Amino acid sequence: MRFFEDLKIVALTQGWVGPLATRILSDLGANMVRVERAFTPGGNYGNRTLFPPRNDITGEVWNRNIYFTVRNAGTRSAMIDLGQEEGRALVRRLISEADAVVENFMPGVVARLGFDFKELHEQFPHLILLHLSGFGQTGPNAFRPANGMTMEPASGVPTVTGYHGEGPTKTGQTWVDPYSGLHGTAALIAALIHRDRTGEGQIIDVSMQEATLPVLESQFADYQRNGRHQTRDGNRRPGMVRGAYPCAGDDDWVAISLRDEAEWQAFCRASGHEAWLDDPRFGDAASRTEHHDALDELIAAWTRERDKFEIAALLQAAGAPAGPILKADEVIADPHLAAREFFDDLKIGDFGRVPIQRYLPAKFDGAAVPAKGPAPDLGADTDAVLAELGLSAAEIEDLHERRVADRASDLQSDPIAREGTQLPFEDYEEMGSVLRIDRDYAPKPL
Amino acid sequence: MRVVEIAAGRAVAYCTQLLAQFGAEVIRIEPPGGDAIRLAGPFTGDEPDPDGGGLHAAINRGKRSVVLDLERDEAAALAARLIEGADLLVSDWREGERSSSDLPLGDPDRWGERFPETTFVSISDFGMTGPYASWRADSQIIEGLAGFSYVSGDPEREPLSAGIELSDYFAATHATIAALAAVAAARRGQRAHVVDVSAHEALTMTDDHNLVVWLGSGVVRKRYYSRILPGYPNDIMACKDGYIAFVPVGTGHHDFAGVVSTLLERPDLKDSPIFTETQTRNLRWREFDAVALPWLARHTREEIFRRAGELGLGFGTVPDVEDLLGDSHLEERDYWEAGPDDVRLTGAGAIMSATPQRFGPAPALDADGDALRASAADGTDGAA
Incomplete structure (x- = not known):
C-alpha cells in the first residue's frame, strides 16, 4: 500500500535510526532521495561498507552490502558533493521542492552544511523537518556522541537486563536505534496529517533516549511510589514460570513463559508431569516463584533430550506458551514468517539475491508493504534527480565534470575498502562468538 | 482523530497512548472490573487499586474510560455505535473470539462492510494469518523467535531476554505508524479497513546484525556477552x-x-x-x-x-x-510530565514545534461511562 506516492523526502541519514525511518516512508510510497557523499578512496561509507558479503569480486563494496540494502531498499541515491557551495545549493533546491527532510547527524552538522532546520522552516513553512539524535537538539548532553550501543545503556534498560544477581548488560541487538526511529516515523506521519489539514509544516526533535524511556514506566513508578529499584532476574518475572531451557541439538534452547494457573496446568499435563500439580512446592504462583530453581532443574531434565521445535509445538497445542529460540538461519527459514511473506528476495549488487525483511510488516487489508526494490547503487539516481530539478543535460554534464555531482560510473573499484572490512570469522568461531560457518552457503543467483 | 480502544494488554494500550499524545481523542472500552493494565501495578504500598496503578497512570493518559461487557449483546451494540464514529479501532485479535453480528472482531472480512468509515488496527502476537496465529506468547517467546535472545547473554549460559516487555513496545510503535498512515490515507480517499500488526514481525524486523552476517557469509552468530560483531570494547x-x-x-x-x-x-x-x-x-x-x-x-x-x-x-x-529522574539534561529539556501524587511520568518521544504532544490524567474506571453509553444509545457523538 503505497499511500504516500505524492510525497518527496530528502534523506540526510547514516547508521540505522535515520535510514530506518526513511525506508519505511519509502516503502509507504514516498520518493526518497538519499543525498550521499562523493567517493574518496578508502573512505568510510558506513552501512555501504560495513560487513560486506564474502566473495567480493568487483571491489564495489558500496553497491553490494546487505546492511545497506536492508536499511535503504527502494530509496534513490544522489551523489552530490556537500563540500562545495554549488553542491549545497543544489541540495537546498532539492529540499525546497520536497515535503520533508530527515537527518540523524550530530546536532549542528546539517546546519553547518547550510541546512539549518529553523531557517528552512522559515523559508519553506510547508516542510516537515525531522531530527533524530541520541539526546535531542538541546540540553547539556546534546553533543555527546551516541550510537545504538551507548543509547541502550543511556535509556536505563540494562539496569533490569542481565543474569540474576549480576551486573547490568546490553542485549545483543542495538534495538534502541530502530525503536526510536519508529517513534520518529510516527511523528513525521502525524505531522503530515496536520499539514494535510492546515498546510503548516514543523520541526520535530526526536531524542533516542527520550523516545525509549517509556519502556521503563513500571520501574519509574515502583521507585517513586515504593522506593524500590527493580533489578535483574535473568528471564524470570514475578508470579510466572519463565525461562530458557536447554534442548537436544547444537546450543538449542526453548523459551517457556507460563503466566497463570491455566497455562501452568496445561504445561504440566502436556509435558507428562501431572505429579507436579500435586507438589506443594508448586501449588500456587508464589510457591512456584519461591521454588523456581528446583522447577528449572526439573523442566530442563525434560527438555534436554527433546527437539526445541517439537517442544514448542507440543506445548502450544496444549495452550502453554513456548517457542524455540532461533538462530539467524532459522529465522530466515521460519515457516510462519514464510507464510506471511515477511521476507522479499532483493538483489545485492553482483552478489546474488537474499531475503530481506520488511521494515513495516503490517498488512493493510491483507496487502503487504514491501520495499520498492533493491537498494540504489551509489549515485544511481544523480542524473535523474538533477533532471527533475529542471537542469538540462548539458548542465548536468558540467556538474559531473567539475565533480559537484557524481554518478555510479564515476567510481573506481577500491581494494583498500574491501581489504579493510573483511572479518576473521574463523577466529571468531574458535573464540566462541560465532556458532558455525556454513561453507556451502550461497545466495540465490541473480 | 477519534480512536476507540478495546482494552487488551500493554501493546494496545501503549499504541493508543501514543495516538492520544499525537492529539487523538481516545475512548477506552474496558471489561467490568477493569483490564489487566489497571491491575499490573506497581501500586503505592503494594495495595491494589484499579485506578491507582503505575502502569495505568502512564499508558492510559488522556483517554476516556467506559465499561462495557462485550460478552453481552446490548453492550456490544453500544460499542459498535462508538466505533461507528471513530477513525480507528485498536484492539487485539484472536481467531473466532468475540465475534458478534454487531462487532465482528474475529472476522476481518466482514469488518469493512460493518464499519466502512473505521479502520480496525489489530495488534496480536503473531498476526491474523500463518501457522503460529493461534500461538500464545509473551515477550520472552517472541524475542526467542525473532533471533533476539540467541545473541543476548553469555556463551556458556542460557540466552537472555530483555528485562522489559520489548515485543509489546515494538508492536505498539509499529501499530502507531500503521494507524497514522491509515488515517492519513483515508483522509486522502484511500481507506484500509483492517490493519494486521504482528508483534513477532515487529521485533524480527530489528534482526539486522544477525541476518546480515548469515546472508552475506553463511555465518551464524552466537551470544557472546551481548556484543555486536565486531569492535571491542563495547x-x-x-x-x-x-x-x-x-x-x-x-x-x-x-x-x-x-x-x-x-x-x-x-x-x-x-x-x-x-x-x-x-x-x-x-x-x-x-x-x-x-x-x-x-x-x-x-x-x-x-x-x-x-x-x-x-x-x-x-x-x-x-x-x-x-539517576534518570534526577538527570539535568532531561530536566533542561523539560522532559517529565506530572502524574498523580507528585510522581513523574515520561514525556514526549518527539518534540513537535506545531503540534506538541498532549498528555492528560489517566481516567478512573468508567469515568466517562454514563456520558458515553448515553451518547452511544442516542446516536450523538459523545464528545468530551
Missing part, C-alpha cells in the same frame, strides 16, 4: 561507583591506541597490538580487560566521563531510574 563495565558503557564512540579521531592508552594511564601500551589492531583486540579482549578493569575500578563514573570527554571519547552512561 561492554558495560564496573567502575568505582557503578557502571559505565565502555563504548568509545569516536568524535572524528582515529587514534584509538593513543587516546585509550592515555585514558588508561598506560602510554607504554600505545604500540601494543591489543591497542593498535582492532581484530587483535576483538580476539584478545581479556588482555585489554586486564588493563582496563583495574583502572575503571579506581575511578568514578564522573571522573571517567570527564577524562574521556577531554580526550574526545563518547562512552555511555548506565543510569538507573533514580
Whole structure:
C-alpha cells in the first residue's frame, strides 16, 4: 500500500535510526532521495561498507552490502558533493521542492552544511523537518556522541537486563536505534496529517533516549511510589514460570513463559508431569516463584533430550506458551514468517539475491508493504534527480565534470575498502562468538 | 482523530497512548472490573487499586474510560455505535473470539462492510494469518523467535531476554505508524479497513546484525556477552561507583591506541597490538580487560566521563531510574510530565514545534461511562 506516492523526502541519514525511518516512508510510497557523499578512496561509507558479503569480486563494496540494502531498499541515491557551495545549493533546491527532510547527524552538522532546520522552516513553512539524535537538539548532553550501543545503556534498560544477581548488560541487538526511529516515523506521519489539514509544516526533535524511556514506566513508578529499584532476574518475572531451557541439538534452547494457573496446568499435563500439580512446592504462583530453581532443574531434565521445535509445538497445542529460540538461519527459514511473506528476495549488487525483511510488516487489508526494490547503487539516481530539478543535460554534464555531482560510473573499484572490512570469522568461531560457518552457503543467483 | 480502544494488554494500550499524545481523542472500552493494565501495578504500598496503578497512570493518559461487557449483546451494540464514529479501532485479535453480528472482531472480512468509515488496527502476537496465529506468547517467546535472545547473554549460559516487555513496545510503535498512515490515507480517499500488526514481525524486523552476517557469509552468530560483531570494547563495565558503557564512540579521531592508552594511564601500551589492531583486540579482549578493569575500578563514573570527554571519547552512561529522574539534561529539556501524587511520568518521544504532544490524567474506571453509553444509545457523538 503505497499511500504516500505524492510525497518527496530528502534523506540526510547514516547508521540505522535515520535510514530506518526513511525506508519505511519509502516503502509507504514516498520518493526518497538519499543525498550521499562523493567517493574518496578508502573512505568510510558506513552501512555501504560495513560487513560486506564474502566473495567480493568487483571491489564495489558500496553497491553490494546487505546492511545497506536492508536499511535503504527502494530509496534513490544522489551523489552530490556537500563540500562545495554549488553542491549545497543544489541540495537546498532539492529540499525546497520536497515535503520533508530527515537527518540523524550530530546536532549542528546539517546546519553547518547550510541546512539549518529553523531557517528552512522559515523559508519553506510547508516542510516537515525531522531530527533524530541520541539526546535531542538541546540540553547539556546534546553533543555527546551516541550510537545504538551507548543509547541502550543511556535509556536505563540494562539496569533490569542481565543474569540474576549480576551486573547490568546490553542485549545483543542495538534495538534502541530502530525503536526510536519508529517513534520518529510516527511523528513525521502525524505531522503530515496536520499539514494535510492546515498546510503548516514543523520541526520535530526526536531524542533516542527520550523516545525509549517509556519502556521503563513500571520501574519509574515502583521507585517513586515504593522506593524500590527493580533489578535483574535473568528471564524470570514475578508470579510466572519463565525461562530458557536447554534442548537436544547444537546450543538449542526453548523459551517457556507460563503466566497463570491455566497455562501452568496445561504445561504440566502436556509435558507428562501431572505429579507436579500435586507438589506443594508448586501449588500456587508464589510457591512456584519461591521454588523456581528446583522447577528449572526439573523442566530442563525434560527438555534436554527433546527437539526445541517439537517442544514448542507440543506445548502450544496444549495452550502453554513456548517457542524455540532461533538462530539467524532459522529465522530466515521460519515457516510462519514464510507464510506471511515477511521476507522479499532483493538483489545485492553482483552478489546474488537474499531475503530481506520488511521494515513495516503490517498488512493493510491483507496487502503487504514491501520495499520498492533493491537498494540504489551509489549515485544511481544523480542524473535523474538533477533532471527533475529542471537542469538540462548539458548542465548536468558540467556538474559531473567539475565533480559537484557524481554518478555510479564515476567510481573506481577500491581494494583498500574491501581489504579493510573483511572479518576473521574463523577466529571468531574458535573464540566462541560465532556458532558455525556454513561453507556451502550461497545466495540465490541473480 | 477519534480512536476507540478495546482494552487488551500493554501493546494496545501503549499504541493508543501514543495516538492520544499525537492529539487523538481516545475512548477506552474496558471489561467490568477493569483490564489487566489497571491491575499490573506497581501500586503505592503494594495495595491494589484499579485506578491507582503505575502502569495505568502512564499508558492510559488522556483517554476516556467506559465499561462495557462485550460478552453481552446490548453492550456490544453500544460499542459498535462508538466505533461507528471513530477513525480507528485498536484492539487485539484472536481467531473466532468475540465475534458478534454487531462487532465482528474475529472476522476481518466482514469488518469493512460493518464499519466502512473505521479502520480496525489489530495488534496480536503473531498476526491474523500463518501457522503460529493461534500461538500464545509473551515477550520472552517472541524475542526467542525473532533471533533476539540467541545473541543476548553469555556463551556458556542460557540466552537472555530483555528485562522489559520489548515485543509489546515494538508492536505498539509499529501499530502507531500503521494507524497514522491509515488515517492519513483515508483522509486522502484511500481507506484500509483492517490493519494486521504482528508483534513477532515487529521485533524480527530489528534482526539486522544477525541476518546480515548469515546472508552475506553463511555465518551464524552466537551470544557472546551481548556484543555486536565486531569492535571491542563495547561492554558495560564496573567502575568505582557503578557502571559505565565502555563504548568509545569516536568524535572524528582515529587514534584509538593513543587516546585509550592515555585514558588508561598506560602510554607504554600505545604500540601494543591489543591497542593498535582492532581484530587483535576483538580476539584478545581479556588482555585489554586486564588493563582496563583495574583502572575503571579506581575511578568514578564522573571522573571517567570527564577524562574521556577531554580526550574526545563518547562512552555511555548506565543510569538507573533514580539517576534518570534526577538527570539535568532531561530536566533542561523539560522532559517529565506530572502524574498523580507528585510522581513523574515520561514525556514526549518527539518534540513537535506545531503540534506538541498532549498528555492528560489517566481516567478512573468508567469515568466517562454514563456520558458515553448515553451518547452511544442516542446516536450523538459523545464528545468530551
